[in-house]
Amino acid sequence: MIQLDKYRDKWLKDGFNDYIGFYPREFFMLDNFSAFQFKYKGKVYATVEHAYQAYKFKNTAPKIAKQIEKSLSPDRAKKIAHENKDKVDPNWDKINLALMEALCRAKAEQNPYVVEKLLQTKDYLICEDSPVDAFWGIGKNRDGQNELGKIWMKLREEFKNKQ
Secondary structure (H helix, E strand, O other), X not given: OOOHHHHOOHHHHOOOOOEEEOOOOOOHHHOOOOOOOEEEOOEEEOOHHHHHXXXXXXXXXXXXXXXXXXXXXXXXXXXXXXXXXXXXXXOHHHHHHHHHHHHHHHHHHHOHHHHHHHHHOOOOEEEOOOOOOOOOOOOOOOOOOXXXXXXXXXXXXXXXXXX
């Protein structure tokens, strides 16, 4: 049995008693920076962040994509991508959500522990409770789009149905 309260940040606990955060406590494995290696389209990635950032440049700047893939940390992968944002695929906004879902699915399917922990979230609302990202997470004002949380909840349902 999980005691959710002990994994909550103080800023998060106030007013939020009904979802699982993963930035990066008990459910850290849902975070894109968590070190769960996986293979996607024949290539092995150290983290989802490495893959996601590299794919921004697959078609427009393959050398940058390769540099990101080889970077020593997800933080560095993200920094390289940010430094080269002028070279991001112009169709990125049309493909990024589907890609993120595919990457998270691959990570989960290849790492049973990720699925085990994902299923432990039961029917709670899952969110990336980052105070700085209002697209993938809930952001500083807790009213963000939570796109990454939505992906994990969708995957949770898929894995529940497979059991």
